[in-house]
Amino acid sequence: MYVDYLTSKYKKSIDDGWGAFEIGNLAKAEEHFRHILQHHADPHMTHADLVEAHSGLGAISINHKDFFEANRWYKEAYHLLNEWYSKGWPTHLSWRHPHDRAAMRTLIGLGHLAFHKGKKKESRDYYQRLLDADRKDELGVRTYVVALENGEPFPA
Numbered sequence: 001m002y003v004d005y006l007t008s009k010y011k012k013s014i015d016d017g018w019g020a021f022e023i024g025n026l027a028k029a030e031e032h033f034r035h036i037l038q039h040h041a042d043p044h045m046t047h048a049d050l051v052e053a054h055s056g057l058g059a060i061s062i063n064h065k066d067f068f069e070a071n072r073w074y075k076e077a078y079h080l081l082n083e084w085y086s087k088g089w090p091t092h093l094s095w096r097h098p099h100d101r102a103a104m105r106t107l108i109g110l111g112h113l114a115f116h117k118g119k120k121k122e123s124r125d126y127y128q129r130l131l132d133a134d135r136k137d138e139l140g141v142r143t144y145v146v147a148l149e150n151g152e153p154f155p156a
Contacts, residue, residue, distance in 0.1 A: 010036050010049040011098075017056050026060050033057050047084045051077045051102035058109050062116060070113050077106045093130070095138040104130060108139055115144075115154065124148050 017032030036053035039045060058073035081089075081103055093100040111126035127141045127148070134141070143155050 008046045008049050009044055010039070010046075014049060014052045014056075017053075021056065021059060021063075026063060029056060030060050033060070046099075047080060048099045048102040051080045051084070051106060054080065055102065055105045055109050058113070059105075062109070062112060065116075067113065067117055070109075071117075074106060074110050074113055077102075078110060081106055089133075091133060092135075093133040094136070095134070104134065104139060107133075108141060111141070111144065115148070120148055 013032045013036050017029045017036075020026070020029035020032060033053040033056035036045070036049055037057075040050060054073045054077035058070045058077060061067070061070035061073055085103075089103070090100070093104050095101060095104060107126050107130040111123045111130070114120075114123035114126060124145060127145050130139070130141050131137060131145065140155075146152070147154050
């Protein structure tokens, strides 16, 4: 099928990793994301695959309250995105486009990480950057911005 040419061979591992993360199976999620990183030199790996694996491990680290490791993983994902978008970040991101998801997950993750570290301005900047690129707010970032502005607890 033509659709097979639009995805990488690591898409299933990425989807399985995020699926496991969503249901709270962090060990399985970590296994999938580390599997991707073990093959970082594979010429068939896309930039998005690598960013997704880093963001996934960042999300797991936040869940474990290991903000040092979360910072390491998310900053590396952000660095990879800066390389990928060397001519400038896209002005529009959409969850419907699988390659945009890597950037969206990284930006929201960096926002969450900054919030947990008590850096509310930095957190708001990441959220706003994502909102500016995703005007439909497909990830629900606006609720985090409102909570930050009103000094309310973050939605669960």
